[in-house]
Amino acid sequence: MPALAQTSYPLHLSNCGVDLTFEAAPQSVVSVGQAATEILYALDLGDRVLGTSVWFSSVLPQFEAVNAGVPRLADNDPSFESVVALRPGLVAVQYEWHIGPQGIVATREQFADLGIPTYTLPSDCVGKDNSTGSDGTRLDMYTMDSLYQGVEELAQIFDVPERGTAMVAALREREAAAIATAGALALDDASAVFWFSSAEMDIDPYVAGQGGAPAYMMQALGLRNVVESNEEWPVVAWETIARANPSVIVLARMDRRRFEADDIERKLEFLRTDPVVSQMEAVREGRIVILDAHGMDPSIRNIDALETLSAALAGFDLQ
CATH class of the missing domain: 3.40.50.1980 (Nitrogenase molybdenum iron protein domain)
Known part of the structure; x- marks a missing residue:
């Protein structure tokens, strides 16, 4: 059988204007944003999640068991202190307005100063200007491609690229089917x-x-x-x-x-x-x-x- 794909380290990524280098897969992560949390769970990385925050809805049913064992730092915005106290190997971020240039939790530089890298989902920065307020302004139409990029890059970071590839393929298939139904x-x-x-x-x-x-x-x-x-x-x-x-x-x-x-x-x-x-x-x-x-x-x-x-x-x- 062919060997499963693996990430080649050091891994270099450009993420929402910040250059990141990973010498190895992080052993732990804190998520600031439900979208980031559920991607991590979907990639079967729940055992590395030390804490979550920023929730809109109950977790997806298929992740209820793993989520039950993960501390919730806050329903809404966590404090900078509560995140860094866990000393995560990575902070996975949904919105730049939480962790970004004017982040209400902190800036990415504040985390970097403590040796904690941050990764922001590209769906919140690709083709988007977040300097215009908390929700930002879209410069280009959102597509699922930026979300899929986030899935695949998180899979790369954590050395499970094959999981990211499989997950994106399944989502793309469902996306196409839904569009075809409406097209008819x-x-x-x-x-x-x-x-x-x-x-x-x-x-x-x-x-x-x-x-x-x-x-x-x-x-x-x-x-x-x-x-x-x-x-x-x-x-x-x-x-x-x-x-x-x-x-x-x-x-x-x-x-x-x-x-x-x-x-x-x-x-x-x-x-x-x-x-x-x-x-x-x-x-x-x-x-x-x-x-x-x-x-x-x-x-x-x-x-x-x-x-x-x-x-x-x-x-x-x-x-």
């Missing part, structure tokens, strides 16, 4: 809006702009995004959304309760009772799709979300 519908000018949350129920919502993961899903499945902003999650007035009259409304479901509108039941109640929103065609016709909130951020859950949305479109009369 031959949608004609169908449109959508993705509502993530709102700081208050009676003010303008955070919706998906042009370029992020939801925009990629809409483009891939033949839907037009009624929100034209290039911000990742702009605030747009409901009156503006109502005038655009999207064919489909997609809602985020999450465990997080930072805002009142994080609760999916409050979102649904608002759609039914608000004088303006309740008159939208998508609400009256019941063309509402509920997706896992973390599936709206760059993550391996994008494929689950793509499949769910594609299947829902097949049940709507949008021709």
Whole structure:
């Protein structure tokens, strides 16, 4: 039998503007961001995860057992001290706004000064300007390729490249199948809006702009995004959304309760009772799709979300 592929060390990577060199596979890692956590679990590296943080939803069912044995440093933002206290061989990061040039946890230099390398998922920096606020602005349309790059590079770092290759191949196959299902519908000018949350129920919502993961899903499945902003999650007035009259409304479901509108039941109640929103065609016709909130951020859950949305479109009369 041929030998399994192995990483050749020293491994040199350019990661979100930072040059990294690994002399050997890290023996431990702390994750700051659910997307990074679930990639590590999917690569069967759970035994090296010392702690996790920044959670939107419950861990994927297939990872419940391994996750139960890993300390959670914080539901949301961990402190710099709590991460470095574990002395991890690597910190795997989902968002630059947590660990980056103006990171609210720390900068990458602060970790490097302590001899701790950081790796940021390319999905948060490829074709994106994160200097414009916490969510950043997409300069180029997000594609799954940047997420797949993160999977394969983490697999390389931890000397399990064959696991990364196999995982990406399986995700690509599912991605193509979901797109083909929607393509067969031959949608004609169908449109959508993705509502993530709102700081208050009676003010303008955070919706998906042009370029992020939801925009990629809409483009891939033949839907037009009624929100034209290039911000990742702009605030747009409901009156503006109502005038655009999207064919489909997609809602985020999450465990997080930072805002009142994080609760999916409050979102649904608002759609039914608000004088303006309740008159939208998508609400009256019941063309509402509920997706896992973390599936709206760059993550391996994008494929689950793509499949769910594609299947829902097949049940709507949008021709």
